[in-house]
Amino acid sequence: xxxxxxxxxxxxxAEDPGIQATDRxxxxxxxxxxxxxxxxxxxFDGRDRxxxxxxxxxxxxxxxxxxxxxxxxxxxxxFTEAGLLREVVVEAGRSYFDTNVSDHHHFFVEGSGHLLDxxxxxxxxxxxxxxxxxxxxxxxxxIIRLSAGG
Amino acid sequence: xxxxxxxxxxxxxAEDPGIQATDRxxxxxxxxxxxxxxxxxxxFDGRDRxxxxxxxxxxxxxxxxxxxxxxxxxxxxxFTEAGLLREVVVEAGRSYFDTNVSDHHHFFVEGSGHLLDxxxxxxxxxxxxxxxxxxxxxxxxxIIRLSAGG
DNA sequence: ATAGTTGCAAAAGTTTTGCATTGTA
DNA sequence: TACAATGCAAAACTTTTGCAACTAT
Numbered sequence: 001x002x003x004x005x006x007x008x009x010x011x012x013x014a015e016d017p018g019i020q021a022t023d024r025x026x027x028x029x030x031x032x033x034x035x036x037x038x039x040x041x042x043x044f045d046g047r048d049r050x051x052x053x054x055x056x057x058x059x060x061x062x063x064x065x066x067x068x069x070x071x072x073x074x075x076x077x078x079f080t081e082a083g084l085l086r087e088v089v090v091e092a093g094r095s096y097f098d099t100n101v102s103d104h105h106h107f108f109v110e111g112s113g114h115l116l117d118x119x120x121x122x123x124x125x126x127x128x129x130x131x132x133x134x135x136x137x138x139x140x141x142x143i144i145r146l147s148a149g150g
Numbered sequence: 151x152x153x154x155x156x157x158x159x160x161x162x163x164a165e166d167p168g169i170q171a172t173d174r175x176x177x178x179x180x181x182x183x184x185x186x187x188x189x190x191x192x193x194f195d196g197r198d199r200x201x202x203x204x205x206x207x208x209x210x211x212x213x214x215x216x217x218x219x220x221x222x223x224x225x226x227x228x229f230t231e232a233g234l235l236r237e238v239v240v241e242a243g244r245s246y247f248d249t250n251v252s253d254h255h256h257f258f259v260e261g262s263g264h265l266l267d268x269x270x271x272x273x274x275x276x277x278x279x280x281x282x283x284x285x286x287x288x289x290x291x292x293i294i295r296l297s298a299g300g
Numbered sequence: 301a302t303a304g305t306t307g308c309a310a311a312a313g314t315t316t317t318g319c320a321t322t323g324t325a
Numbered sequence: 326t327a328c329a330a331t332g333c334a335a336a337a338c339t340t341t342t343g344c345a346a347c348t349a350t
Contacts, residue, residue, distance in 0.1 A: 027221065033305085107281075145290070
């Protein structure tokens with residue numbers, strides 16, 4: 001899958017996906033176990049990705065990695081808690097995980113189930129009401145739902 | 151649950167929850183079956199409500215109505231398609247249904263799972279990017295996620 | 301070595317179908 | 326009487342735990 005990138009510049013120690021993944025995990029305070037490193041390699045290939053647990057599990061299987069779906073779920077949540085991923089909820093009964101953890105919002109194409117990033121600065125939310133007493137704003141999510149057809 | 155309302159003004163034909171519910175269903179092109187009328191009475195009691203399927207099923211059971219959870223799900227989706235409800239997705243693996251179908255956004259209190267309406271006009275989203283080719287904007291959802299703690 | 305951590309099987313939820321039954325015209 | 330539409334049991338999902346096994350120090 002990351003063949004393109006691999007061909008464009010040969011991996012140097014700093015860019016080698018293996019080392020990069022291991023490093024990234026270490027910095028996030030997560031033990032670089034085999035499954036985690038493998039999944040991190042798939043996830044952090046340089047592109048921004050939006051994956052469901054099932055998709056990632058499928059990709060792992062295709063790449064001849066033996067990981068159970070449960071582990072994929074657990075790993076995705078651990079990565080999310082560690083700040084390596086961002087969970088995006090747009091559809092009932094399905095979670096997406098976004099490798100782009102910077103402040104930004106999303107297009108969601110209903111039907112196809114595709115999720116697209118919108119750069120954070122392009123879109124602004126004004127007139128935010130005060131948070132109810134005893135709470136504080138953790139995050140503001142904007143989801144622009146799209147349907148097929150001009 | 152709607153005891154207060156019942157006591158404050160005795161139901162006139164126009165306000166009687168039974169007639170109101172039946173009417174509402176008829177107008178939406180849905181057959182006023184026993185289960186639908188019963189659920190509509192619970193849902194459209196005058197207040198804005200945010201319920202999960204499970205909550206509504208529990209409320210129905212408490213009120214001695216015999217409805218299966220599957221029927222509650224199906225009914226909620228039928229109501230949503232008919233425009234009587236709005237589905238709000240904020241948490242993985244749980245759908246909320248909102249009796250307020252006007253244009254508005256939501257506070258979501260993480261932890262407690264409470265959902266609160268934000269009037270539509272108070273909040274504005276500017277700088278909306280163009281919809282990708284071949285798609286059109288179906289809806290813009292803004293969710294302000296709150297956590298406990300001032 | 302070993303103690304905390306992980307990974308997965310099994311369980312727990314949530315949601316969706318298939319079809320006998322119902323209710324309406 | 327017919328026949329489209331309903332309501333629910335059962336099935337199909339997605340997601341979460343509990344604990345044996347592992348592995349990084």
